[in-house]
Amino acid sequence: MIEISNLHKSYKMGANSLHVLKGINLKVAEGELLSIMGSSGSGKSTLLNILGMLDEADEGSYVLDGVPIKNLNEKIAAKYRNKFLGFIFQSFNLIGYKNALDNVALPLYYQGLSRGERTDRAMSYLEKVGLADWSGHLPNELSGGQKQRVAIARALASDPKVLLADEPTGALDTKTSYEVMDLIQEINDEGRTILVVTHEHDIAQMTKRIVNLKDGVIIEDTVVSQVRALENV
Amino acid sequence: MFDLDRWDEIFETIRKNKLRTFLTGLSVASGIFILVVLLGIGEGMRNGIAREFEQDASNLIFVFPGVTSKEYKGLNPGRRIQLKNQDYDQILRLYGDKLDKSASLYQNWGQVLNYGKESGSYAVHGTFPAYQELENMSLTSGRFIDLHDLENSEKAMVIGHRVKLDLFKGEDPIGKMVQVSGVNFKVVGVFTDPGGERDEARAVVPITTAQKAFGGANNIERLYLTMKPEDNFDAAVAASNQFSAQLEDFLKEQHTVAPDDNSAIHINNYLENAKRFFTLMDMIRLFFWGVGICTIIAGVVGVSNIMLIIVKERTREIGIRKALGAQPLSIIGMILHESIFVTAIAGFLGLIFSLTLLEFIGPMIETQYIYNPTVNFTVAINTVVILVIAGALAGFFPAWRAARIKPITALRDE
Numbered sequence: 156m157i158e159i160s161n162l163h164k165s166y167k168m169g170a171n172s173l174h175v176l177k178g179i180n181l182k183v184a185e186g187e188l189l190s191i192m193g194s195s196g197s198g199k200s201t202l203l204n205i206l207g208m209l210d211e212a213d214e215g216s217y218v219l220d221g222v223p224i225k226n227l228n229e230k231i232a233a234k235y236r237n238k239f240l241g242f243i244f245q246s247f248n249l250i251g252y253k254n255a256l257d258n259v260a261l262p263l264y265y266q267g268l269s270r271g272e273r274t275d276r277a278m279s280y281l282e283k284v285g286l287a288d289w290s291g292h293l294p295n296e297l298s299g300g301q302k303q304r305v306a307i308a309r310a311l312a313s314d315p316k317v318l319l320a321d322e323p324t325g326a327l328d329t330k331t332s333y334e335v336m337d338l339i340q341e342i343n344d345e346g347r348t349i350l351v352v353t354h355e356h357d358i359a360q361m362t363k364r365i366v367n368l369k370d371g372v373i374i375e376d377t378v379v380s381q382v383r384a385l386e387n388v
Numbered sequence: 389m390f391d392l393d394r395w396d397e398i399f400e401t402i403r404k405n406k407l408r409t410f411l412t413g414l415s416v417a418s419g420i421f422i423l424v425v426l427l428g429i430g431e432g433m434r435n436g437i438a439r440e441f442e443q444d445a446s447n448l449i450f451v452f453p454g455v456t457s458k459e460y461k462g463l464n465p466g467r468r469i470q471l472k473n474q475d476y477d478q479i480l481r482l483y484g485d486k487l488d489k490s491a492s493l494y495q496n497w498g499q500v501l502n503y504g505k506e507s508g509s510y511a512v513h514g515t516f517p518a519y520q521e522l523e524n525m526s527l528t529s530g531r532f533i534d535l536h537d538l539e540n541s542e543k544a545m546v547i548g549h550r551v552k553l554d555l556f557k558g559e560d561p562i563g564k565m566v567q568v569s570g571v572n573f574k575v576v577g578v579f580t581d582p583g584g585e586r587d588e589a590r591a592v593v594p595i596t597t598a599q600k601a602f603g604g605a606n607n608i609e610r611l612y613l614t615m616k617p618e619d620n621f622d623a624a625v626a627a628s629n630q631f632s633a634q635l636e637d638f639l640k641e642q643h644t645v646a647p648d649d650n651s652a653i654h655i656n657n658y659l660e661n662a663k664r665f666f667t668l669m670d671m672i673r674l675f676f677w678g679v680g681i682c683t684i685i686a687g688v689v690g691v692s693n694i695m696l697i698i699v700k701e702r703t704r705e706i707g708i709r710k711a712l713g714a715q716p717l718s719i720i721g722m723i724l725h726e727s728i729f730v731t732a733i734a735g736f737l738g739l740i741f742s743l744t745l746l747e748f749i750g751p752m753i754e755t756q757y758i759y760n761p762t763v764n765f766t767v768a769i770n771t772v773v774i775l776v777i778a779g780a781l782a783g784f785f786p787a788w789r790a791a792r793i794k795p796i797t798a799l800r801d802e
């Protein structure tokens with residue numbers, strides 16, 4: 156599903172240049188649930204953003220579902236993001252003036268679906284994350300966990316090949332974190348490929364494979380026996 | 389533009405961001421409002437002054453004699469000039485082809501008019517039929533003096549409204565006899581004058597009759613002349629100035645007045661006065677335009693600022709939309725669509741509101757200097773269009789930039 160090799164990325168800041176990713180090689184198969192770990196500043200978010208086409212690599216190749224991702228202009232990148240990818244952010248990134256339903260329906264708007272279809276599909280994803288009753292609420296009327304579940308519903312709405320989650324539980328307490336991880340595991344059980352960036356070991360243990368990043372290279376890549384989140388709630 | 393979903397999006401953002409929409413709208417609407425009202429007042433002032441001038445036939449040339457101030461050809465200064473019938477006749481003979489209407493006036497102040505037991509002292513004007521139009525008199529009953537009266541020195545008299553009220557009370561004066569210095573005049577008409585009470589306290593008789601009845605010989609006091617119309621105002625001014633000069637030369641020669649003596653013959657050229665006034669009015673209008681344009685510029689700057697702030701404020705939202713797959717064009721479209729929609733609606737609201745104000749308040753303004761304040765509709769519409777375009781342009785550049793930056797940069801914006 157995802158194949159990257161020799162990926163490099165540096166940030167230029169004035170005269171200096173900070174080399175963040177120093178040749179990353181990674182293969183992720185369809186249906187995997189993978190966590191990316193590493194200390195702060197090790198380049199986890201940078202990697203995930205490049206995989207999400209929110210940012211560009213300087214060097215290396217990236218193939219997503221058989222499609223080589225290179226020389227992207229913003230138009231094509233937008234199309235790919237819409238078709239292939241769903242994002243879940245630590246800070247939720249919901250649009251504040253849109254209610255839960257409209258937030259979930261937004262990627263479908265950019266897919267060009269009719270209004271009726273958008274509402275139906277968005278509603279079914281809200282049901283899936285258990286928030287059907289909250290569809291009319293604005294983000295600031297929801298708890299952190301609820302917001303993240305709306306964000307997950309939104310990421311799922313466009314039926315992406317890959318879900319990318321950057322510290323999805325970073326802003327949540329333990330109990331809520333596990334509920335969110337339970338939802339993520341459920342979605343993975345249905346066969347969707349998911350990458351989760353996290354700091355927390357217990358969260359990482361709930362995935363199926365842990366990739367450890369240090370100073371811009373992968374130092375460890377282990378398969379773990381998954382802990383079901385539901386057991387810990 | 390006809391993408392219904394886009395409209396849905398716009399209406400939703402507008403509904404959910406009322407304050408932002410209101411502020412944008414307010415700056416546009418008030419800009420238009422101020423401009424239209426200013427232009428309206430400017431136009432009203434112009435109309436008001438134009439109306440003042442229309443009350444007297446505006447291309448009127450008015451001649452009255454004075455006293456010489458210079459010695460000339462052996463004649464001492466301080467000599468009173470007396471115009472004669474011959475002057476008037478000769479002017480008509482020499483310049484008649486240029487003239488439209490003309491009248492000479494032999495005038496008697498303080499004549500006592502008697503009717504029955506009533507009597508009063510009024511000015512009696514001996515003149516020509518054209519005097520009615522030259523003085524803008526309107527008849528309320530009967531007729532004015534005519535050529536037949538003049539040729540036969542008929543004792544016909546047209547009295548002012550005031551005279552009628554004083555002497556006749558409720559009675560119909562037409563056909564009644566009024567005595568002046570022992571001479572019986574038959575009242576043939578009653579007139580009103582836009583000059584009001586004072587100008588209505590007089591009576592008009594044929595000049596021939598007046599000169600005979602009041603011992604005027606062939607003396608006249610004043611000349612009233614209007615010129616044939618020209619194609620435009622400037623040509624009319626030029627023609628009337630030239631004619632005034634010729635007239636002055638002619639009369640000075642007739643009455644042996646030094647060419648540089650300015651006190652013996654007075655020629656009052658209303659058109660020249662009017663021109664000065666119109667120039668002043670144009671200046672005032674220019675001023676209002678200047679203020680108006682500054683208002684528009686202020687409006688444009690205001691709209692631009694608001695658009696910049698809006699786009700800045702929405703940077704993160706733009707990042708989110710891009711992460712969800714929004715095309716750069718759809719981002720630009722969304723921002724422009726909203727800004728054009730809001731500025732256009734607000735602009736037209738400001739326009740409608742100010743035009744309504746002018747429409748209803750305008751006619752109520754009862755001052756001498758503002759009359760019928762109106763605004764050129766095209767100008768007003770253009771102003772709205774300019775503001776809308778300015779708003780769109782002001783929104784376009786930041787929107788374009790926001791649509792092009794990497795989504796991650798936009799998402800990081802706090």
Ligand SMILES: Nc1ncnc2c1ncn2[C@@H]1O[C@H](COP(=O)(O)OP(=O)(O)OP(=O)(O)O)[C@@H](O)[C@H]1O
Nearest residue numbers: 166168173175193194195196197198199200201202
């Ligand atoms: N836009 C940027 N400009 C300059 N430097 C950046 C930028 N984004 C990230 N960096 C730097 O790159 C390095 C890696 O950042 P990254 O966000 O990928 O770290 P991370 O592993 O996600 O850390 P954390 O766990 O704290 O989120 C950091 O040193 C950071 O300061």
Ligand SMILES: [Mg+2]
Nearest residue numbers: 199200201321
């Ligand atoms: Mg990070």
